[in-house]
Amino acid sequence: MELVDSHCHLDAFKNYDEVISKALKSGVKAIVTSGCSGKDNTKTLEIAQKYPEYVFPVIGIAPQEAMDMGSFDSVLSFLKNNKARIVGVGEIGLDFHWGKTPEQTSRQRECFELFLEFALSEKLPLVVHSREAEKEVLEVIMKKGAEKVLLHCFSGDLSLAETAAEHGFLMSVPPVPSRGREKIVKHVPLENLLLETDAPYLGGEPAAVNVSARMIADIKGIDVEEVSRVTTKSCIALFNLRC
Numbered sequence: 482m483e484l485v486d487s488h489c490h491l492d493a494f495k496n497y498d499e500v501i502s503k504a505l506k507s508g509v510k511a512i513v514t515s516g517c518s519g520k521d522n523t524k525t526l527e528i529a530q531k532y533p534e535y536v537f538p539v540i541g542i543a544p545q546e547a548m549d550m551g552s553f554d555s556v557l558s559f560l561k562n563n564k565a566r567i568v569g570v571g572e573i574g575l576d577f578h579w580g581k582t583p584e585q586t587s588r589q590r591e592c593f594e595l596f597l598e599f600a601l602s603e604k605l606p607l608v609v610h611s612r613e614a615e616k617e618v619l620e621v622i623m624k625k626g627a628e629k630v631l632l633h634c635f636s637g638d639l640s641l642a643e644t645a646a647e648h649g650f651l652m653s654v655p656p657v658p659s660r661g662r663e664k665i666v667k668h669v670p671l672e673n674l675l676l677e678t679d680a681p682y683l684g685g686e687p688a689a690v691n692v693s694a695r696m697i698a699d700i701k702g703i704d705v706e707e708v709s710r711v712t713t714k715s716c717i718a719l720f721n722l723r724c
């Protein structure tokens with residue numbers, strides 16, 4: 482059984498070499514790792530360079546970081562200079578759980594649109610974070626005509642998840658059960674689901690991606706091998722991974 486972790490943060494592990502070798506041994510075929518800030522992005526590229534054909538980098542500015550940043554220029558030029566080395570732009574998005582004041586939310590919106598425009602101009606897929614902002618995030622990406630989209634840890638209600646699936650967006654499922662997630666996994670087609678760990682932020686490591694696969698298999702009442710086959714294929718296609 483081969484699995485892909487479509488979203489995690491290897492740069493946040495001090496012992497990332499160990500974490501990667503454990504994932505390799507446990508049947509993880511590839512890891513897509515995302516940066517969240519200037520510093521993270523640099524390290525993300527360094528790690529990916531050490532593991533070509535296994536670790537694939539995505540770089541961007543997470544909304545929680547964007548709201549406190551003075552300028553996005555240096556990260557945007559870093560992104561432009563390294564566009565040939567990455568498989569996507571992210572994580573980017575909106576987070577109204579952390580962004581509360583009008584200043585914070587407007588900085589988040591500004592950053593999200595800036596990076597979204599860049600991704601669209603380069604035809605790169607997006608890795609999108611949304612928290613308590615799912616409806617607005619979907620409206621923005623649909624209005625801009627984005628097609629290659631991964632909504633990571635999507636926690637919107639079922640009708641929003643169905644809208645996302647109808648537009649061909651993918652939703653990645655972390656190895657943490659919740660009522661809302663169960664509903665989404667049950668009703669959204671397997672073709673729109675990916676596996677993720679968001680490691681280390683949701684606890685665990687990329688090796689735990691098999692827990693997400695088993696969770697989806699249990700909820701949908703299908704074989705875990707089918708979950709593995711379909712989600713791996715979709716993730717490789719979304720990011721055009723050469724693994």
Ligand SMILES: [Zn+2]
Pocket residue numbers: 488489490515572633679682
């Ligand atoms: Zn994340």
